[in-house]
Amino acid sequence: MSPSATATTLPTEPVTPAVTETEATIAEFTARGYDAGFVTDISTDTAPPGLREDTVRFISAKKNEPEWLLEYRLRAYRHFLTLAEPDWAHLNYDPIDLQDITFYSAPKLKEIKNIDDLTPEERADYDELIKTYEKLGVPLHERSKLSGVAVDAVFDSVSVVTTFKEQLGKVGVIFCPLSEAVENHPELVKQYLGSVVPHTDNYFSALNAAVFSDGSFVYIPKGVRCPMELSTYFRINAAKSGQFERTLIIAEEGSYVSYLEGCTAPMRDENQLHAAVVELIAMDDASIKYSTVQNWYPGDENGVGGIYNFVTKRGACRGKRSKISWTQVETGSAITWKYPSCILQGDDSVGEFYSVALSNNRQQADTGTKMVHIGANTRSTIVSKGISAGHGQQTYRGQVKMLKGAKGARNYTQCDSLLMGDTAIADTVPYIEVNNSSAQVEHEASTSKINDDQLFYLMQRGLSAEDAVNLIVNGFCKDVFRELPMEFAVEAQKLLEVSLEGAVG
Amino acid sequence: MLEIKNLKVKVGGKDILRGLTLDVPAGEVHAIMGPNGSGKSTLSYVLAGREGYDVTGGEVSFDGKDLLEMEADERAREGMFLAFQYPVEVPGVSNKVFLKHALNSIRKHRGQEELDAVGFLKLFRSKLKTVKMDKKLAGRELNSGFSGGEKKRNEILQMAMLEPKFAILDETDSGLDIDALKAVSDGVNALRDENRGMLVITHYQRLLDYIVPDRVHVLLDGRIVKSGGKELALELEERGYDWIRAEQGGAN
Numbered sequence: 001m002s003p004s005a006t007a008t009t010l011p012t013e014p015v016t017p018a019v020t021e022t023e024a025t026i027a028e029f030t031a032r033g034y035d036a037g038f039v040t041d042i043s044t045d046t047a048p049p050g051l052r053e054d055t056v057r058f059i060s061a062k063k064n065e066p067e068w069l070l071e072y073r074l075r076a077y078r079h080f081l082t083l084a085e086p087d088w089a090h091l092n093y094d095p096i097d098l099q100d101i102t103f104y105s106a107p108k109l110k111e112i113k114n115i116d117d118l119t120p121e122e123r124a125d126y127d128e129l130i131k132t133y134e135k136l137g138v139p140l141h142e143r144s145k146l147s148g149v150a151v152d153a154v155f156d157s158v159s160v161v162t163t164f165k166e167q168l169g170k171v172g173v174i175f176c177p178l179s180e181a182v183e184n185h186p187e188l189v190k191q192y193l194g195s196v197v198p199h200t201d202n203y204f205s206a207l208n209a210a211v212f213s214d215g216s217f218v219y220i221p222k223g224v225r226c227p228m229e230l231s232t233y234f235r236i237n238a239a240k241s242g243q244f245e246r247t248l249i250i251a252e253e254g255s256y257v258s259y260l261e262g263c264t265a266p267m268r269d270e271n272q273l274h275a276a277v278v279e280l281i282a283m284d285d286a287s288i289k290y291s292t293v294q295n296w297y298p299g300d301e302n303g304v305g306g307i308y309n310f311v312t313k314r315g316a317c318r319g320k321r322s323k324i325s326w327t328q329v330e331t332g333s334a335i336t337w338k339y340p341s342c343i344l345q346g347d348d349s350v351g352e353f354y355s356v357a358l359s360n361n362r363q364q365a366d367t368g369t370k371m372v373h374i375g376a377n378t379r380s381t382i383v384s385k386g387i388s389a390g391h392g393q394q395t396y397r398g399q400v401k402m403l404k405g406a407k408g409a410r411n412y413t414q415c416d417s418l419l420m421g422d423t424a425i426a427d428t429v430p431y432i433e434v435n436n437s438s439a440q441v442e443h444e445a446s447t448s449k450i451n452d453d454q455l456f457y458l459m460q461r462g463l464s465a466e467d468a469v470n471l472i473v474n475g476f477c478k479d480v481f482r483e484l485p486m487e488f489a490v491e492a493q494k495l496l497e498v499s500l501e502g503a504v505g
Numbered sequence: 506m507l508e509i510k511n512l513k514v515k516v517g518g519k520d521i522l523r524g525l526t527l528d529v530p531a532g533e534v535h536a537i538m539g540p541n542g543s544g545k546s547t548l549s550y551v552l553a554g555r556e557g558y559d560v561t562g563g564e565v566s567f568d569g570k571d572l573l574e575m576e577a578d579e580r581a582r583e584g585m586f587l588a589f590q591y592p593v594e595v596p597g598v599s600n601k602v603f604l605k606h607a608l609n610s611i612r613k614h615r616g617q618e619e620l621d622a623v624g625f626l627k628l629f630r631s632k633l634k635t636v637k638m639d640k641k642l643a644g645r646e647l648n649s650g651f652s653g654g655e656k657k658r659n660e661i662l663q664m665a666m667l668e669p670k671f672a673i674l675d676e677t678d679s680g681l682d683i684d685a686l687k688a689v690s691d692g693v694n695a696l697r698d699e700n701r702g703m704l705v706i707t708h709y710q711r712l713l714d715y716i717v718p719d720r721v722h723v724l725l726d727g728r729i730v731k732s733g734g735k736e737l738a739l740e741l742e743e744r745g746y747d748w749i750r751a752e753q754g755g756a757n
Contacts, residue, residue, distance in 0.1 A: 475597025
């Protein structure tokens, strides 16, 4: 785009592929395997369903919160009541009945100081929890094979285990459940909570601010490079419950952290709501790398059940030369509504968004990013890879905004869609706004189909149809996978293969 | 090795092969020549198992097995290789990763141990030399942005890696300059073997100067109408196909 002070909005162009004669090789989707679909049977502490002011007070009381936090929640709740659910996204779903949802559900088991002190009942619950995470491949023992990764395990509304806290504490890194941070580091939480995503931001962020339960809190002090990967593993278990976690990451001047989140849920026939908020803050020369492997239950092949994933994620590059990089692999959820964004405030700060999103069967995803360039010479890169199969529906929605002060700012956007079969849909909706004549915006988009020539070529060399598709899809996603930490890149690749099982007849 | 009996194929309802009979024994290289539209490419695709080709009659036996019963990938694992006239570009997929997948699925089928990264690279490097291919090119994305000649050379590299029992070369000479033609032919000749059969499909006699066939067949209107030794190719080059057509007319 030539440097000019004009605002450009590219038209929405739904791309529906035509049926070709030799298309028999890519058949309709059948049921897919979902390994994480089991239920954990433990005693829980659960709030009665529905959303009222009482509910907000109940959650706050459960967590013994200070008055200021209760006030914050109530402000958010009252604001929430004035809002209507947004309908601009390209998503079709029945209205969510908030009065039917449980907003708090936690294992009764709490604060295990010594396993030997547990009653037999508690011990059974403890074993169940540990088993759950073992089944999911999440290392809760510090001596496990992924020992370079610290884990915070969030089960429904609370964090059940956080590993390596002590070791991280030695270098000044705080990694703990948000509720614990409220208790032990109230000044930090007070200063930063809601400072990137205010409760007034949108419908779901207001809801989250009112009823958020747990999530992770990360603080990296000045000049510290976090010695290990931090990760949070979110698990929804209870029926008819929602998960409303909140994550807050603060990277002080010159620090670095790489953080990863993973998510799964049991297979249930009803839809479950997940409305999270993630806030990242990077000071001068700080760098935050945030990776997501989202594998919430997607629903069955007819679109029954699955998680409604409405998430607000935003990072503020407050400092000069700071950097925030989002990488997401979104294979789960019935509905995904998610736009991890960067506010590039500090001069020379950098925002990145790398995304692979898959919609199979009846899954719908409306996802993308916002890059708001405020500071001079800020740079952003967007690489979005959407894969749509079966009756899947996929929308890339992205906004690049160059404000007046963003002298010499640059954005590069690459937005590719891959369609499989003749019933999948992909849309691209980029919004570009440039208010500074020295800013540069580049946008490339493509839509392709796995074509029969490619499939036949690979099969002629001995690959099965399924292996051939996987190879093509992995090639398509390569630019994003290589942004993930090594062990998770392998996981993501496997996840994608499982999610595409049955894609080829 | 490859026995085709009275093969009849329709494409989009139209008769393309009308009773083609051909026998290529192991260890021999046969050439098929014919004018445009005679069915040369159809033959190669049908043998490789591409969909959209309707076999209405005849049979094909490959190494004693019913070839037409098998899917394209099974045929490949059984040792049938097609060097494509227009190799397709597969962006994002590395040449090496693809070849390792292909080789290992074939090795697995043969009951051989799958190669690890080290074993694969060793073999890969030695075969690169055979086809005189640039290392850099071989590590790039599969056929992406390759020139015509590079694509053809890549086909021969794959053939050298996969060591098929039988190879079909579909107009491998098209779009090649003389140096590339020589390099590709050298690669093919290095793979001539008493246990391997080859079918070279071409428009021009030129290729057969480099890959000298044991037999030459003329494909006309979906049938093999004349067979002979390598000198037949020279005669075709000189006289074209009309005299054969006339002969056919006379015979009818």
